Amino acid sequence: xxxxxxxxxxSESPGKTITISCTRSSGSIASNYVQxxxxxxxxxxxxxxxxHYQRPSGVPDRFSGSIDSSxxxxxxxxxxxxxxxxxxxxxxxxxxxNPWVFGGGTTLxxx
Amino acid sequence: QVQLVQSGAEVKKxxxxxxxxxxxxxxxxxxxxxxxxxxxxxxxxxxxxWMNSHSDNAGYAQNFQGRVTMTRxxxxxxxxxxxxxxxxxxxxxxxxxxxxxxxxxxCWGQGTLVTVSS
Numbered sequence: 001x002x003x004x005x006x007x008x009x010x011s012e013s014p015g016k017t018i019t020i021s022c023t024r025s026s027g028s029i030a031s032n033y034v035q036x037x038x039x040x041x042x043x044x045x046x047x048x049x050x051x052h053y054q055r056p057s058g059v060p061d062r063f064s065g066s067i068d069s070s071x072x073x074x075x076x077x078x079x080x081x082x083x084x085x086x087x088x089x090x091x092x093x094x095x096x097x098n099p100w101v102f103g104g105g106t107t108l109x110x111x
Numbered sequence: 112q113v114q115l116v117q118s119g120a121e122v123k124k125x126x127x128x129x130x131x132x133x134x135x136x137x138x139x140x141x142x143x144x145x146x147x148x149x150x151x152x153x154x155x156x157x158x159x160x161w162m163n164s165h166s167d168n169a170g171y172a173q174n175f176q177g178r179v180t181m182t183r184x185x186x187x188x189x190x191x192x193x194x195x196x197x198x199x200x201x202x203x204x205x206x207x208x209x210x211x212x213x214x215x216x217x218c219w220g221q222g223t224l225v226t227v228s229s
Binding site for chain 2: 001033035039045046047051054056092097098099101103
């Protein structure tokens with residue numbers, strides 16, 4: 001089993017770019033796809049990135065995903081920050097022992 | 112459009128069981144797996160298990176083995192999650208989510224609040 005570790009919170013001003021990391025504790029980050037979910041208060045999550053860097057239709061290209069094998073982590077970047085981006089963000093990946101693992105979540109505050 | 116609609120909020124006593132339903136519409140129910148995820152107030156997402164909507168096979172997270180059962184009724188296009196021997200720390204919002212063709216959870220139910228209190 002592995003864990004996905006995210007920063008508890010990040011904050012940035014409107015119009016800026018923010019990056020949220022998701023570090024895998026064991027095994028290669030590249031061995032299983034990483035998804036990213038956005039969750040606004042009182043609502044269920046929605047997908048913003050799947051398969052490391054793919055965007056579902058309707059998700060703006062301000063959202064991008066990547067992985068870095070050297071740090072064994074995935075990242076979600078959001079450019080041109082807007083107030084509506086303020087939410088919790090969760091990374092997720094697959095584990096053969098306990099199929100779906102979520103990171104602890106990161107609260108994004110747009111100042 | 113693809114939609115998952117869950118049953119309403121529940122209040123249960125410790126030791127009791129709860130069964131939450133998740134009705135699918137807008138697609139062929141038996142084509143895609145249904146997963147269940149819960150979220151305690153102010154906490155993160157916790158995956159509970161999955162169910163193959165076609166075959167009724169299911170797999171559960173280690174934390175819930177022996178306490179959770181996931182089933183479906185194809186005549187009603189509905190999935191169910193039953194959690195037994197409830198404890199106060201089972202108080203949470205429970206979500207169903209479709210594992211869609213893109214290989215991710217592409218549609219979520221609105222959530223069902225389960226409160227466990229004596």
